[in-house]
Every structure is written in C-alpha cells, then in structure tokens.
Amino acid sequence: MAGKHAPPAVRPDPPHSLRPMTDASAPATPTTPDASAPRLITVGLMSGTSLDGVDAAILTTDGTQIFSHGPALTLPYSPALRTRLRALLDEATHCNAQDAQVLAAEQALTDVHVQAVLTLCDKAGGITPDLIGFHGQTILHEPGRTWQIGDAAQLSAATNTPVIHDFRSADVLAGGEGAPLAPLYHAALLHGQPAPVAVLNIGGVANMTLLTQSGDVLACDTGPGNALLDDWTFQHTGQRYDQDGTLSLRGTVNPAVLERLLDHPFFSRPAPKSLDRLSFHKGLDYLAGLSAEDGAATLVAFTAETVARMPLPAAPQAWFVCGGGRHNPALMAALRQRVAGTVQPVEALGWDGDALEAECFGFLAARSLLGLPLSLPTTTGVPRPLTGGGLTCGSLAPSRFEACARLMAHRT
Numbered sequence: 483m484a485g486k487h488a489p490p491a492v493r494p495d496p497p498h499s500l501r502p503m504t505d506a507s508a509p510a511t512p513t514t515p516d517a518s519a520p521r522l523i524t525v526g527l528m529s530g531t532s533l534d535g536v537d538a539a540i541l542t543t544d545g546t547q548i549f550s551h552g553p554a555l556t557l558p559y560s561p562a563l564r565t566r567l568r569a570l571l572d573e574a575t576h577c578n579a580q581d582a583q584v585l586a587a588e589q590a591l592t593d594v595h596v597q598a599v600l601t602l603c604d605k606a607g608g609i610t611p612d613l614i615g616f617h618g619q620t621i622l623h624e625p626g627r628t629w630q631i632g633d634a635a636q637l638s639a640a641t642n643t644p645v646i647h648d649f650r651s652a653d654v655l656a657g658g659e660g661a662p663l664a665p666l667y668h669a670a671l672l673h674g675q676p677a678p679v680a681v682l683n684i685g686g687v688a689n690m691t692l693l694t695q696s697g698d699v700l701a702c703d704t705g706p707g708n709a710l711l712d713d714w715t716f717q718h719t720g721q722r723y724d725q726d727g728t729l730s731l732r733g734t735v736n737p738a739v740l741e742r743l744l745d746h747p748f749f750s751r752p753a754p755k756s757l758d759r760l761s762f763h764k765g766l767d768y769l770a771g772l773s774a775e776d777g778a779a780t781l782v783a784f785t786a787e788t789v790a791r792m793p794l795p796a797a798p799q800a801w802f803v804c805g806g807g808r809h810n811p812a813l814m815a816a817l818r819q820r821v822a823g824t825v826q827p828v829e830a831l832g833w834d835g836d837a838l839e840a841e842c843f844g845f846l847a848a849r850s851l852l853g854l855p856l857s858l859p860t861t862t863g864v865p866r867p868l869t870g871g872g873l874t875c876g877s878l879a880p881s882r883f884e885a886c887a888r889l890m891a892h893r894t
C-alpha cells in the first residue's frame with residue numbers, strides 16, 4: 483500500500499461470481515452528477531505491472547463527470563530501479579514493510595513519483611493541483627493480500643498537495659479482489675456510448691470493463707497482458723518488449739502449447755477475479771524449445787484467446803483498447819480475429835490510451851475524497867459499493883490545509 487510501513491491488507495473470505503447488479507440502492511454507473519460537488523484538478527499517478535515507469539496525468543473532475551484531461555507524461559524507471567523492483571516481486575511474499583530492500587525500493591520509487599508530479603505541473607503551466615491520486619507500485623497481489631509500496635506522506639510534503647493513496651485495501655478487507663479499480667472510470671468515460679461496449683486494458687496484466695445496455699458495469703482481470711511476452715522477448719532478444727510486434731508477427735502459434743497455457747485454474751474461476759503480474763509465470767516453461775518468434779506468437783495468442791473466452795452476459799459491439807498492448811499490431815490483429823465486434827484503440831474516442839490508468843487514479847482520488855464508491859460487487863466482488871483510499875495531508879502549508887479541510891466538508 484502506498485503508505486510507509488503499512489502491512490499488506492488481508493482479506494477474510496474467498497469470492498463471488500459475475501452477475502449484473504441487483505441492488506437497486508446502488509448506482510451501477512457513476513454518472514449522476516452532484517451539482518454541489520467541487521471541480522478538482524487532480525494529478526493521477528499509476529506505475530503498472532510492466533515496471534516500465536510512472537504514468538502521470540492531470541484530470542479535472544467532480545468524481546462523476548470528467549471536465550478535462552491532460553497533459554500527461556511517463557517517467558521511465560531507471561534500469562537499476564526496474565531491476566530492484568523486479569527482484570522485489572519475486573521475494574515480496576517473504577518480505578515485510580520494514581525490510582531494508584523494501585524501504586530502499588520504496589524511497590527510490592517515491593522519488594520518481596515526486597519528480598513526475600513536479601515535471602507534470604510544470605508542463606501544465608505551473609499549476610497547483612487540488613489533489614494527487616497515488617497508486618504506488620504493486621509488489622504483491624494474491625487472494626486476500628494486496629501490497630503497493632510508495633511513501634504518500636513524503637509525496638504530499640514534497641508537492642505541498644493532499645494525497646490519496648492505498649486505494650485497494652478497503653476493498654480487500656471487505657472481501658473484494660482489490661482489483662480492477664479502473665471500471666468506474668471506464669464507465670464514466672463510456673457514458674453515452676452505444677452498449678454493450680467494452681474497454682480492454684492491456685498492460686502487464688489485462689483487464690476489461692463491460693458496460694451493458696441496462697447500465698451495469700461488469701469487470702475483471704482477463705488474463706495475461708504483455709508481461710509474459712516482455713519476459714520472453716527479454717530472454718530471447720535482450721529487448722524489453724516486442725516492439726511493434728516484430729517478433730510475434732514472424733512466428734506461428736503452437737496450438738498444443740497454447741492449450742496448455744489456457745489450462746490454468748484462473749480461467750475456470752467465476753468473475754470478478756484479479757491477477758498478480760507473476761500469476762502465469764510458470765507458463766514460460768511450457769514454451770521451452772520454441773523459437774523466439776513462435777513463442778512470442780503463442781503468447782500473443784494466449785492474451786487474445788483469454789479475452790475472447792471470457793464468459794460475458796452480452797457480447798460487446800465495440801472493444802476500445804488502452805494500455806501498451808494496443809501498440810502491438812500482432813496483438814490487435816489476434817484480438818480482431820477472435821472477438822465479435824470492432825476492436826479499436828481508445829484514441830478512436832479521443833481518449834489517451836497511455837494516460838488512461840493514471841487519469842483513473844486522479845478520478846478515484848476525487849471519489850475517495852468525496853466518499854463515493856471506488857468498487858462495486860460486479861467489479862471486484864466486494865459485498866456492497868465501497869469507497870476506499872487514505873488521505874495524507876499532515877505536512878501541508880497552513881493555507882493548503884485549510885483548502886483541504888473545505889474539500890473534506892463535501893464528503894458524504
């Protein structure tokens with residue numbers, strides 16, 4: 483969690499199943515505006531499972547409507563930080579928050595986030611945001627536990643801005659998966675689009691949101707995104723990822739290996755469900771003996787096939803794809819072959835597919851400040867719509883603290 487020394491959240495019970503929302507008291511989509519809600523200039527920060535760097539984006543929102551978005555930027559991790567975080571992912575189950583290696587990674591990570599906020603605010607003309615949404619770096623996510631590192635108090639002090647962090651713990655503690663959290667942002671963006679319609683995020687892990695004709699928001703992680711392909715590409719070429727699909731486009735899918743990869747218990751579990759970056763890692767062993775190209779083509783097919791095989795109550799007539807995977811033509815072609823409905827990058831709707839997750843955490847920060855739900859039974863399996871996130875603002879200058887107190891008065 484993005485708060486220093488906080489232990490990983492522990493979830494008491496296992497999950498639920500994919501179903502439309504039946505609780506009429508719970509709003510299915512976050513699209514009913516509250517005229518008295520303040521318009522907040524937020525900075526959202528997301529460092530995803532690909533370990534490529536920090537995405538930062540400005541979003542003006544009242545937690546329901548999106549008034550404007552951009553600019554945005556990505557601050558890449560240094561190779562040293564990437565290596566340190568990658569090692570931490572492998573060891574996180576045996577670590578606690580005070581271990582020297584965790585604290586060292588957390589400090590380096592916080593420094594990058596501070597730099598990202600300051601650079602972005604400068605790029606936006608020297609603005610001072612009302613609020614920062616700081617996701618932190620996930621180093622562990624498994625049933626009952628989720629752990630994001632990053633020092634929210636330090637970020638708040640360095641930017642003189644209130645910070646919302648630790649977005650996933652409340653959901654996990656209430657019995658939810660803690661992920662995905664992007665669906666309410668996807669739903670807000672999709673407002674007015676012909677349904678059923680889906681947003682598919684292909685990052686290290688892939689997740690989707692389905693907005694149905696009746697306005698229900700259904701979501702889950704679908705399976706691997708790019709993480710396995712990144713690792714395979716690195717092993718075989720020394721490149722961090724299969725840029726523009728050059729490797730996978732030259733390969734042939736191995737159907738036997740693909741079926742073996744698909745024979746993973748995650749795919750027979752009902753949704754909502756979520757994944758860790760390393761959930762399918764052992765699958766790389768099944769590719770032993772394949773050429774670099776055929777292995778890459780098979781992993782692309784694995785990602786696309788798991789999306790296509792998701793049991794959905796209604797087939798989306800359009801899929802809008804965000805995250806780095808949409809830059810891979812092999813992956814986009816594999817999706818188009820397998821799903822009914824059109825498949826387009828989210829830029830077709832005028833959205834920024836590289837900044838979307840960062841924007842999401844600005845949106846969720848505003849919702850957290852206002853006490854609005856971040857997750858629903860149909861998105862994480864949480865028993866009821868639930869808010870979450872922690873507010874850190876203790877070291878703000880007095881004038882900023884007063885502004886923050888005024889905002890808190892809007893909390894429902």
Ligand SMILES: Nc1ncnc2c1ncn2[C@@H]1O[C@H](COP(=O)(O)OP(=O)(O)OP(=O)(O)O)[C@@H](O)[C@H]1O
Nearest residue numbers: 530531532685686687708723725726805806809810
């Ligand atoms: N030009 C490209 N060609 C092919 N793949 C690309 C390209 N650009 C980015 N990618 C892929 O996108 C990945 C980064 O995606 P993204 O930034 O969405 O991940 P993330 O935000 O870390 O993940 P998550 O959504 O799981 O948190 C890279 O690791 C790479 O696999």
Ligand SMILES: CC(=O)N[C@H]1[C@@H]2OC[C@@H](O2)[C@@H](O)[C@@H]1O[C@H](C)C(=O)O
Nearest residue numbers: 531620623661662663664687689839
């Ligand atoms: C635990 C965690 O960090 N999960 C990420 C990851 O990356 C993609 C997928 O797995 C998604 O579940 C989630 O991120 C997005 C932003 C989410 O919560 O919607």
